[in-house]
Amino acid sequence: MRLLVKTFHGVEDVLAEELLQLGAKNVVPQKRAVAFEGDKELLYRANLHLRTGLRILQPILSFRAKDDKELYAKISQHDWSKHFTISNTFAIDSVVFGEIFKHSKYVALKAKDAIVDQFRKRTGKRPSIDVESPDISINIHVSADKFTISLDSSGESLHRRGYRDGRHKAPLNEVLAAAMLKIAKWKPEIPLFDPMCGSGTILMEAAMFAKNIPPAWHRKRFSFMSWPDFDKELWDRIRDEAEKNFTSPRVTIIGADAAMLSVDITKQASLEYRLNREIKVSKALIENQEPPAKIGMIITNPPYGERLQKDNIIDFYKLIGTVLKHRFTGWDVWVISANLKALKHIELKPSEKHTLYNGPLETRFVKFKLYEGSMKIRTPRRSREM
């Protein structure tokens, strides 16, 4: 069957690579999604193992409709009892592009009416809506008059690994952090350091990756578990196989942050997820930080100057540049920031640049290779006056 994984803009190729490694066929990157061919087993595996996907959709119906009457009629023609019963709750998510249908909520409402009416006509009863935690999640994508209706096999977005406790004001999205590790080609044998680790998202994703722990390992529920064809035995086998592949490599994964709260949040998360042997974190300012290893990789997400206020964000980025140049010779440094102006003031020449999105926020993820006698972008111009 044809399946579709949603992701962030800029992450499509990394996600396609992950799907190929899982054995997916006909993998085709699209805009903010990757399509692939797979069976039920691959659908379960992908939900458990994909680090850079947000949700996995199974298209069940596509048609064209020019107005709400036609939309209602086309949805009514489909047999919804194949997918759920009146005792299941459901919810509909919709996105619309184009001029014909302008309001996604209206499209969802019309589709809901058509589904509910079909059940009511057949059984005299109707399934209930539950927008918080539905058994069945239906996804509607509209582009002009073209509708694609899918079942969302994941339910809650896959970026919710479960370790986020909500106390940090500016966390990176977990899927984005996982994508950054893959783009940077980080491997467990490379010492990893995040000197502004916040709630430790990069460190947590790295430690789970190093130990081969699937990102959704701690998650109890996926939408496919409410589908009539849910195969519990197959699911248990996939989980057992995953558990057999857990490893305990020696890794150096180190974080620091100026705020004690960030250090506490990271420690707590790593303790709860039994990653406290791999992740070490302490309170320190980047300006006082010495490299935790002779060489390694920094992947970090400094304040952008919006959610986390800094008096002078430009000066702060200059300071980051100075610290990197003087103390981290030999290291590969990756910085992600939505403050493109400030990023230039690191005053090192990037050897790679990627545009990624942290939720709705456009960011750049840039690499600086810190050779001996590092390269500056701008050499100070000296004027000769004599």
Ligand SMILES: C[S@@+](CC[C@H](N)C(=O)[O-])C[C@H]1O[C@@H](n2cnc3c(N)ncnc32)[C@H](O)[C@@H]1O
């Ligand atoms: C954008 S947040 C990092 C978020 C993190 N990636 C996460 O997923 O939670 C930036 C962090 O930099 C820290 N910070 C600000 N100034 C710092 C400094 N001078 N030295 C070290 N950390 C600093 C802040 O306390 C904050 O936690």
